[in-house]
Amino acid sequence: MLQFNSNVQKLKYRVLKEVIRLAAKDELNANLYEIPRKIIPGPKATMRCCIYRERAIIEERVKLAMGGNPNNKNIVEVLDVACEECPTKRFTVTDTCQGCIAHRCQNVCPAGAITFVNHKAVIDHEKCKGCGQCMRSCPYHAITEQERPCISACKANAISMDEQNKAKIDINKCVRCGACVRQCPFGAIADKSYVLNAMKMIRDSDHGKNYRVYAAIAPAIASQFSYASIGQIVTGLKKIGFDKVVEAALGADIVADKEAEELAEKGFLTTSCCPAFVQFIQSNFPDLKEHISSNPSPMVQIARLIKQRDQTAKVVFIGPCIAKKMEFQKEELQGVVDCVITFEELQAMFGGLDIHLEELEESELNDASYFGRIFARNGGVTEAVFHALEEKNIDFQVNPAVCDGLEECRAALLKASKGKLVENFIEGMACVGGCVGGAACISLNQPAKNRMRIESFAKQATRGVKESVKVR
Numbered sequence: 051m052l053q054f055n056s057n058v059q060k061l062k063y064r065v066l067k068e069v070i071r072l073a074a075k076d077e078l079n080a081n082l083y084e085i086p087r088k089i090i091p092g093p094k095a096t097m098r099c100c101i102y103r104e105r106a107i108i109e110e111r112v113k114l115a116m117g118g119n120p121n122n123k124n125i126v127e128v129l130d131v132a133c134e135e136c137p138t139k140r141f142t143v144t145d146t147c148q149g150c151i152a153h154r155c156q157n158v159c160p161a162g163a164i165t166f167v168n169h170k171a172v173i174d175h176e177k178c179k180g181c182g183q184c185m186r187s188c189p190y191h192a193i194t195e196q197e198r199p200c201i202s203a204c205k206a207n208a209i210s211m212d213e214q215n216k217a218k219i220d221i222n223k224c225v226r227c228g229a230c231v232r233q234c235p236f237g238a239i240a241d242k243s244y245v246l247n248a249m250k251m252i253r254d255s256d257h258g259k260n261y262r263v264y265a266a267i268a269p270a271i272a273s274q275f276s277y278a279s280i281g282q283i284v285t286g287l288k289k290i291g292f293d294k295v296v297e298a299a300l301g302a303d304i305v306a307d308k309e310a311e312e313l314a315e316k317g318f319l320t321t322s323c324c325p326a327f328v329q330f331i332q333s334n335f336p337d338l339k340e341h342i343s344s345n346p347s348p349m350v351q352i353a354r355l356i357k358q359r360d361q362t363a364k365v366v367f368i369g370p371c372i373a374k375k376m377e378f379q380k381e382e383l384q385g386v387v388d389c390v391i392t393f394e395e396l397q398a399m400f401g402g403l404d405i406h407l408e409e410l411e412e413s414e415l416n417d418a419s420y421f422g423r424i425f426a427r428n429g430g431v432t433e434a435v436f437h438a439l440e441e442k443n444i445d446f447q448v449n450p451a452v453c454d455g456l457e458e459c460r461a462a463l464l465k466a467s468k469g470k471l472v473e474n475f476i477e478g479m480a481c482v483g484g485c486v487g488g489a490a491c492i493s494l495n496q497p498a499k500n501r502m503r504i505e506s507f508a509k510q511a512t513r514g515v516k517e518s519v520k521v522r
Contacts, residue, residue, distance in 0.1 A: 052397070053276060055494045058237035063398050064089055065108060066243065069115040070402030073246055078116075085112050107132045111240065118242035124221045125375045126231060126241050133216045133238035136198045140180050143171045147192040155184035155193060203233035205456035206330060223333060227326040227456065227480040228372035228489025241372045241490070245395045248366045251388060252291035261362040262293035266352050266387075268369030269299040269418070270426040270485040272507030273500035274393050274492045280507065281412025287368075287396075288413065289405050298367065299418030301352030302425040302434065308345045309431075310438035314446040316341070318474045320463075321431050323347045325377035326480035327459055335463045348425060349374060353387045364388045368396050370488025373480070392490030416512055423508035427501050428454045428484035432477045450475045455482040 054060040068085050072078040086105035098104045110129045113119070118127055149169030156164040156171065163177035164184060171193070173184070185193040200217050201209050208223035209230060217230075217239060230239045255263050265287045275283055284295045305323060313319045322328055322343040331338055346354070353365040366389045367374060378387035391399075400407060421437050424430035432450045439446055451473035453459040459478045465471035481487040486500045493500060 053493055065111045066115050066398035067401040070399055114240050115243045125226045128217045129238050130216055132236055135236050138215045139175050142194055144192050144194055146190050147171050148190050154187040158183040158187045199233045200230040200239055203229040225326040225329040226373040226376045232489040243395055244389050245391050248389045248391050251364050258293045261364055263364045264356050265292040265295045266298045266365055266367045269423040270370045273486045273503040278407035279412055280415055282407045282410045284413040284415050285410040286400055286405050286407045290399055297417035298348045298352045299422035301348035303419050303422035304351050305345050305348050306434035307438045309343050310435045313475055314444045319343050320476040321478055324479050326373040327478035335467050350386055370485050370491040372489050393492050394490045397492055419513050420508045420511045426485045426504045428479050448475050449473045452477045456480050
């Protein structure tokens with residue numbers, strides 16, 4: 051049974067599924083303008099003010115499913131037509147205002163935005179600058195803050211409001227973690243999809259005659275698709291047209307092995323497997339860039355390994371991460387990974403191509419070790435590095451700072467920038483919980499269960515780390 055985190059995710063699935071279904075039959079261009087009518091048949095609106103606006107939003111989602119606005123270089127886009135339902139009044143005086151004599155809220159307001167009417171504070175929102183001093187000064191906590199979900203979700207402080215009170219993303223601050231995409235209750239912020247690129251790549255391979263297309267799947271996949279086994283997912287990927295399916299966790303095994311050596315050599319290191327965390331350091335703590343591990347992410351490592359063995363290969367990474375769509379397009383990584391799609395998009399591919407995972411036979415998947423597979427959860431990288439140091443008999447005492455989400459990452463990096471961090475190894479994950487909490491996961495509402503699924507999958511590994519590392 052298909053699972054969705056919200057109706058927004060379900061709507062995204064329906065759009066992607068229809069785009070994929072039509073593209074597979076070479077009917078997309080001919081039926082492009084029929085997609086909004088199919089998804090929003092009317093005659094009555096069910097989500098917005100009218101069906102015309104609902105269809106306009108679907109049109110924008112179709113564009114994103116086809117790669118998005120080429121003039122917008124960011125992976126994450128704001129759908130202007132969908133972004134206007136959030137309240138514009140950030141600070142509100144509640145009924146608990148006692149009309150006190152002190153008037154502290156009025157006295158601290160630098161904009162003169164507060165007056166008293168009938169012994170109650172009133173905020174002039176035309177004057178209000180949103181500093182929050184009134185809220186902090188009120189002894190009755192009678193002034194509340196209602197921050198927009200996208201702004202509160204963005205721990206990189208990349209989102210603000212434009213002159214029309216619509217969300218605006220600062221591309222220089224955005225780390226593409228996807229927290230805003232996940233948290234916007236109106237689906238007004240979304241990520242571009244490259245699923246059509248992946249489909250074209252598969253089609254042009256001509257069943258492996260011209261080149262082979264590899265699906266490199268992130269270990270977090272074990273926490274997704276609860277209605278099917280990993281073996282059935284592998285079979286499903288081959289039905290889509292992938293020639294081979296490999297575990298990105300094999301790349302993680304290799305990265306952990308190298309990272310252990312680099313940590314012992316340098317004495318202080320931050321991890322490089324999470325592209326959003328790496329971007330966060332580069333944007334906010336440039337003085338710490340030299341401490342970022344020089345090792346590639348597991349995605350890049352496995353792609354390089356595949357192309358060493360098969361020089362004509364095309365590699366499509368499949369994972370829970372929106373930031374991977376940014377990483378694979380970096381200039382220094384051109385030609386390493388050929389395309390990135392997410393678990394959400396993979397589920398839509400199965401739906402659009404009428405592939406029912408639960409009905410399929412199982413295929414074997416056994417490329418990586420336990421430690422490579424636990425990269426999917428918070429703390430997994432640290433455990434893998436610990437294990438690598440032990441196996442290699444390297445005498446180095448690791449004192450890790452395992453950071454769960456960008457807020458914890460910021461705190462650790464701030465201490466490090468001031469020379470006050472006692473730890474010597476920062477494992478940074480932009481998403482809370484690690485990759486199992488990625489913004490493009492299908493299942494996000496059961497973090498404890500997802501972590502258990504990762505652990506169970508990891509324990510099924512029969513390959514040891516040494517065996518995995520030998521394939522370098």
